[in-house]
Amino acid sequence: MEKNRIFTAIAGAAAAVFPLILGLNEYYVFLVTLIMLYTTIVVAWQLIGGLGGQLDLGAGAYHGLGAIVTGYLMVYHGISGWVGLFAGGLAAAGVAFIIGYPSFRFGLKEVWYALSSLALVLILQKIFLLWTDVAGPLERYIPYAAFDPIFMRSGYKTFYYYITLALFAATLALVYRIRKNKLGLYLQSIRDNEEAAEMLGVDVRKYKLIALLVYSFIAAMTGGIYTSMVGFYHPTLFDSWISIQTVTLSIAGGLGSLWGPPITSLILLTVQEYLRITLGAVIIGLHQVIFGIILIFIILFRPEGLGPLLDTLSVRLGLGSKASKEM
């Protein structure tokens, strides 16, 4: 336990001063913040995918919705981004409810839920493409401010780094707690055997729905942070690639483990950025192909993902017992 705390303390301290280590270079801090944002979605996805056993492909929809709502409020109503994050989260949870409630209610098979959540990304993109009062085909730009913490806008990426770090840490803590408590156990039982769980009196629909709402809320917040950071929004923020990336990183990291997905996500996304910087301009898109190949290999030959590997490793390092990692 002691070692756990020390490890967390060191990791936390490193994360807290990381921008300084990067020399406050805007470009590098930007990349790291981006990677952390996407990893946050991966961690939140554990609720619906890892624990709830639903292959949700809606991350792109929720992230995009958070971005558009936050951006719109900032641009057209001068409302602070902080409020925007919250509003975006609510909007995403609302949409998620509209899709999730009937899907879970009718006990639709997994594939139909996966497909409809993917369809949601495209539907929302096109709706906002046509809704010119809010978004439309033209980019909308958020007014520039060098440092306006109340409005939640800054020209310095470090500002966003810390916001994202807070969200990331909070999400990790949240998922950790949920796994331990009743909600987590219920979700696990649903994932392991839905029919049995139902017969035992577990309200399958309610718990899946809760997991979905929490996850979509968080995903939306990452979108809001993103749009404030880059200073504009556009319907192309509804990107199916974010959905696919989230799912594949989560699976590669191991559906049942807590640390597997975030660590895998941080590593692979960093590798991807590195490849993009070095090779990206040489052979266009090659980095994504490599990414795809790595993922297929993991899925086909190590379907449990890297999670168990990391668990074993951490046990060897003396961080926590094997039992606490079991899912």
Add this chain to the structure above:
Amino acid sequence: MYGKSAVTKSTAIIVVAIIVIAAAAAVGVFTVVLPGAQQTPQVSEVRVGLVEPLSGSYAVFGNEAKQAAELIAEEINAAGGIKNLGGAKIKLFIEDSKSSADGARLAAEKLVNVDRVNVIIGAFISAHTLTMLDVTEPKKIVVMADALVDYLTARGFKYIVRLPPKASVHGATAVDFAVGVFKQNNLKIQRPVIVHFDGLFGEVTADGIYTRLRDLGIKVVDRIKYPTDITDMAPIIERIKNANPDIVFAVPYYADSIILAKAVKSLGLKVQFIAGAGGTGLADPETIKAAGDATELMTNTYSYDPFLPTPYNKQLVQKFQNKYGKLPTEAAGIIFYTLWTLKEALEVSGKNSPSNPLDGDSLMSALMSLDLSSGPAAETYPSGRIRLAPNGDNIYAQAVVLQVQNGKPVLVYPFEKATNPVIFPRP
């Protein structure tokens, strides 16, 4: 848990860890941030950033721009670089915008913060160029835009110039040309239809067309928008047919122009004339190659005239063709005169602000002071003259019109400069 000593021990470890990390951080700050902030007093090179779509839907344009930039930079350097800066050479830093706004912004971030460029040329696509300004304006990095939308110079941005004619001028040129052609045949435009893609550039150029028509008292029968990534234009052609136009004005990008041309042919759309605006698609060599004879007799407006008969231009076009095997059009042309104008500005800045010639303010004032009517920059510009208004636009901006005749683009407007007469109407 094991008593007081254990607690203080773990606390001590944590404290040490933090101190170590903080020290590392401090080292990072001092070795990377601070030295970078110091300006080297000796100027040995001018770092020019180029952001273009080298991959993605607009790669066709970005790659042409890149080729042009490399060619001109090499010419400038071979001729001795920037004389008033002690022969400093131009060093190009080329980044791919990946045909997306995010990509352009990321590229700008890298160029400004990592490569520390002095000026950025880019990003061809108007929407992407705007996102770069968020990064460049605060740091006073001059952007020489090769994108056409009017906004860029209308929003009070301080460090931006744009040499090619803006989008609304392209639109107006297309109309003036069309009106002229109809007049030559004793006809008047009565039922124009505008069709354009729904992005920023499409909208603004189409607005330019609409406004010009309106000012001439001509009413637009229909204005049709389509998504940039459309793959099947049959419904669009249907709608055009229903409007029964005598002329269709089109503002496409590249890929959609190919699909449009082919759909016009395969669905047998009969209209007297099809005129493009905006410089992308329909009448350039790449599109002609991809769409085959479907583009025959279509026109488009361009920011560059490859047939301009000035000595330098003729020589440059030949050189470009020899090296890259194709005729330079919009993307390359804009780069030609933009880079040469930069060179002129650098010379002026080197003379007027010897202590900080590459500073944003020095460069901007140098650019504003230029009035070029000779030299390579002016010789590659359609109107032959470059002089910037306070908002960064060229006062003497002019667009030309090329038509596809027998599978080749030829200059048909301005009528006095045309290499060939316009072929009208469509069969």
Add this chain to the structure above:
Amino acid sequence: MVATEVFTSFIQYVVLGLMLGGVYALAAMGLALLFGVANLINFAHGEYIMLAMYMTYVVSLGLLQDPVLSPIVTVPVFFIIGVLTYLGVFKRLVTAPPLSQIAATVGILVLLRNLALTIWAAEPKAPPYTVFATSVSLGPLTIPLDKLLATVVSIAALLVLYFFLERSRLGVAMRAAADDVEAISLMGVDTGRLFLTTTGISMAMVGLSGSLIMTFQAVTPTSGLLFGLLTWAIVALAGLGTVRGILVSAIIFGVVDSLASGLWDPRGREIVLYGLFILILWVRPKGLFGRR
């Protein structure tokens, strides 16, 4: 616009939609076959169609010129691709839980889509003209010959498949497998070989439909996603089991597609199509013609 003009327009869009439907039916049939017979969820079905479209592009550009001739190449090649995919991936997935099937085929989706991006870049690609790139007039209506040809060939292929399923031994075995896999394996049918052939046939149809689509449309790396969702939606509406069901369902989608693009807005197309899909899932999860 005058009433008759509006009406003619409407009919024109419906006719275009009917033709689209025929082609979509062929595209969706491969999926239905795989899902029905082998109980295999192929999330990458759309990407295979996209691959077939790109192959048509390459073949037309290089060898055959007219995309109408490309099925000569794509059909056998895709049959082989189907066999290889089965041996490489699907074989292991047939017994796996649905989530694993989805996850693995999403992996294939990622690979194919990014491969397409790398090799062919993001701008739409279309082959040179088909000789059928003209249209005939039928009264006030214009019938584009390329779409008509694609539809005719698609329906012919579906008819062939129908008779195959009804009359041939293999076909009957496939239909039996759709009903009860354990029963037929008890009766001595080699389910492995059966699934292998099913995948091959499914992919061959993908190859053919990809080629046909390319006669009148262009392909981009996002085409995979669009066709994937569309074909799954068609299968959802049709339920599983019948060729006729797939055809009717596809025609409905085709007409909706055409009307949405023409009368409303081309960008509204996806909203209507996928909105319809989600509606079906809520209202009639078993589809219109389902047997299970």
